[in-house]
Amino acid sequence: MGSSIDFSHYLKQAGPDLLHLDLAIEGISCAGCMAKIERSLSEIPQVTSARVNLTDRRLALEWKAGVVDPSLFVDRLAELGYKAYPFEIAGAEAVEVERSRALLRRLGVAAFAAMNVMMLSVPVWSGNGSDMLPEQRDFFHWLSALIVLPAAAYSAQPFFSSAYAALRARGVNMDVPISVGIALALGMSLFETASHADHAYFDAAIMLIAFLLAGRYLDQNMRRRTRAFAGNLAALKAETATKYVNEDEIRTVPVAAIRPGDIVLLRPGERSAVDGNVISGRSEIDQSLITGETLPHIAVAGSAIYAGTLVRSGALRVRVSAASEGTLLSEIQRLLENAVQSRSRYLRLAERTSRLYAPVVHVTALLTMIGWLVAGATVHDSIITAIAVLIITCPCALGLAIPAVQTVASGALFSSGVLLNTGDAIERLAEVDYVLFDKTGTLTLPELDVANAASVSPEIFEMAGRLALSSRHPVAAAVARAARAKAPLSGIEEEPGQGVFGEVDGVKVRLGRPSWCGAEEAARAIMASDPEASVVALRHGDTCQVFAVRQRLRPDATNIIAALGRMGLAVEVISGDREPAVRAAARALGITQWRAEVTPVDKIARIDELSRQGRKVLMVGDGLNDAPALAAAHASISPVTATHVSQAVADAVFLGDQLAPVATAVRISRTALRLMRQNLWLAVFYNVLAVPVAIAGLVTPLIAAAAMSGSSLLVMLNALRARQIRRHV
Amino acid sequence: MEVLVFLVPLAITLGALGLVAFLWSLRNGQ
Numbered sequence: 001m002g003s004s005i006d007f008s009h010y011l012k013q014a015g016p017d018l019l020h021l022d023l024a025i026e027g028i029s030c031a032g033c034m035a036k037i038e039r040s041l042s043e044i045p046q047v048t049s050a051r052v053n054l055t056d057r058r059l060a061l062e063w064k065a066g067v068v069d070p071s072l073f074v075d076r077l078a079e080l081g082y083k084a085y086p087f088e089i090a091g092a093e094a095v096e097v098e099r100s101r102a103l104l105r106r107l108g109v110a111a112f113a114a115m116n117v118m119m120l121s122v123p124v125w126s127g128n129g130s131d132m133l134p135e136q137r138d139f140f141h142w143l144s145a146l147i148v149l150p151a152a153a154y155s156a157q158p159f160f161s162s163a164y165a166a167l168r169a170r171g172v173n174m175d176v177p178i179s180v181g182i183a184l185a186l187g188m189s190l191f192e193t194a195s196h197a198d199h200a201y202f203d204a205a206i207m208l209i210a211f212l213l214a215g216r217y218l219d220q221n222m223r224r225r226t227r228a229f230a231g232n233l234a235a236l237k238a239e240t241a242t243k244y245v246n247e248d249e250i251r252t253v254p255v256a257a258i259r260p261g262d263i264v265l266l267r268p269g270e271r272s273a274v275d276g277n278v279i280s281g282r283s284e285i286d287q288s289l290i291t292g293e294t295l296p297h298i299a300v301a302g303s304a305i306y307a308g309t310l311v312r313s314g315a316l317r318v319r320v321s322a323a324s325e326g327t328l329l330s331e332i333q334r335l336l337e338n339a340v341q342s343r344s345r346y347l348r349l350a351e352r353t354s355r356l357y358a359p360v361v362h363v364t365a366l367l368t369m370i371g372w373l374v375a376g377a378t379v380h381d382s383i384i385t386a387i388a389v390l391i392i393t394c395p396c397a398l399g400l401a402i403p404a405v406q407t408v409a410s411g412a413l414f415s416s417g418v419l420l421n422t423g424d425a426i427e428r429l430a431e432v433d434y435v436l437f438d439k440t441g442t443l444t445l446p447e448l449d450v451a452n453a454a455s456v457s458p459e460i461f462e463m464a465g466r467l468a469l470s471s472r473h474p475v476a477a478a479v480a481r482a483a484r485a486k487a488p489l490s491g492i493e494e495e496p497g498q499g500v501f502g503e504v505d506g507v508k509v510r511l512g513r514p515s516w517c518g519a520e521e522a523a524r525a526i527m528a529s530d531p532e533a534s535v536v537a538l539r540h541g542d543t544c545q546v547f548a549v550r551q552r553l554r555p556d557a558t559n560i561i562a563a564l565g566r567m568g569l570a571v572e573v574i575s576g577d578r579e580p581a582v583r584a585a586a587r588a589l590g591i592t593q594w595r596a597e598v599t600p601v602d603k604i605a606r607i608d609e610l611s612r613q614g615r616k617v618l619m620v621g622d623g624l625n626d627a628p629a630l631a632a633a634h635a636s637i638s639p640v641t642a643t644h645v646s647q648a649v650a651d652a653v654f655l656g657d658q659l660a661p662v663a664t665a666v667r668i669s670r671t672a673l674r675l676m677r678q679n680l681w682l683a684v685f686y687n688v689l690a691v692p693v694a695i696a697g698l699v700t701p702l703i704a705a706a707a708m709s710g711s712s713l714l715v716m717l718n719a720l721r722a723r724q725i726r727r728h729v
Numbered sequence: 730m731e732v733l734v735f736l737v738p739l740a741i742t743l744g745a746l747g748l749v750a751f752l753w754s755l756r757n758g759q
Contacts, residue, residue, distance in 0.1 A: 105752065105755060108751045108752065108755070112744055112745075112747055112751070115744065116740065116741060116744040119740060120737075143737065147741070
């Protein structure tokens, strides 16, 4: 039986005889690394192009098909000190990338046009009414029109199409006043130029488009980046499955290449990456990631296995089923769909603002026109003044107010170990006042740990650790990890289902079941005091030691729970595990509110109950059984070790062993929301100053341009303050 | 003022050149 990594799933045909591969790379931090990698890979003669993307930490490779094996590249990168994992750009991410490219192109066109038109406008502003001849002014206006009209027709398309879509759905969004403003400003300017008037607003219109596109691009870029990080995360986990092809061949393949109906092998210590049914084999399985329960079950032929299940003792052969077939999964799926639907009713801050904003602006413009008509102005002058009102109120600062803060805040979140899944996560995280924690894998670390390590002598512990390296059993693996063992002992054999044994310096040693090592007494004593623990015994000659292995609370959990309390958040534990385990964890953390043996349906019911009381719930959980609750809660966070389903519905994912990112996420989001509100008020304040001037008919293109760039700059600078939050955490 | 006849097209050409360079770099995957 041979086993090799299969790259074929990731290879793409880039041209005749050209192959393309994308790799996610761990450890790139600077431009120097980038040059080093590109140079080193280009030295391989068949490679035609090697490009590193520093922001996404990715490498795109192209080479002539035939001789070179892709694993050569991975090896070469390993020599340089970088771990590389093949990955596939998800469909959703490819769409985001394309959108963000298109926006950047439009932004470029608008910005260049704006610069050139500004250059033409400055002489008009400074020359108007003094030494400029009317013919020259007209000439400059026509030139501006020549640049602006095609540029605007191209770069303002996103606004026009979005406004059109909103109007067709009988709604109003921010793009409706924007589109009306731009169209009217251009139309009026053209008319005024043709009739040799003093003022034309081409410069204001194109500058407006450029600023708004900048806001749009920031927003889109944030979305693209979160997608890219999520994609890298999936690749860095390097999830592979051992596919059983036939008697003589098994193959290690990426999970994405596994199809329903395939047979995969699960060996002891392995976590299943697929759903399916056991065909043959018998093993203890740990389903804590799925149900929250920490006690192991027995799987035999016919048992259902879900992705995330840890195989503990024996090997299993599993036939992969489509994701929705299992009873538990279809139940979860149904709950999820309901929950996601109810969440989509949430209105973002930007949407709420624009609902209020569009009618106010349009009514103001209309009233201005009517007012001037009543006051006896000509129809032409009244319309011009009304349009000036529309131009000056166009939500330039408003369009930047929220995306600018979001971009800065998501950067701050990322550097403290929190990745955002959704764009409005910041707003929702900032509003929460009640936190529901799952226990298993969320408050506790997902990996097992030795609980009585302090009472074991260092020599015995070290020996147990080195012995444990020869076993694949998860409990043994926990002992090896806790003892920080590096060097396995030689001549160790495994007794299936019992443990490992061998000889050290002429003394017989065994590590395994207490009954097999003659340590039942000690084991029973530990089980009595700590029913949650799994036990493993070491016999060394006549001495005997029993290790209690169990899930441990995250190291900073107590502090963070206290910190959340100080931030005014109520905390509750809600777990699918049995009562004693949940009670013990809650007591250790000083949490008075807890519920045990909760089903996914009950978790949602609890969230509904809390929201009826007016609480905004933050759900923190990792298991498959938490997924519906994660989707139903006002906001949700998952650890990076969570199941795929949970991670996909959570608003944010946090990295590392610490619980601190949860508190940090709430804190940064609160500051960010405050800055967003401040920015909105700044924009309103600007309008309060500018609109009376516009209504009075005193706005010149110069004032419009200065007001727009001034307010945009103010909002951007205010957004940058979100970077300072990090220091206070 | 006749100098404008040269300067204006020159300025616009330079602007357009910048734009073309920007789009070119975008297309080449930077």
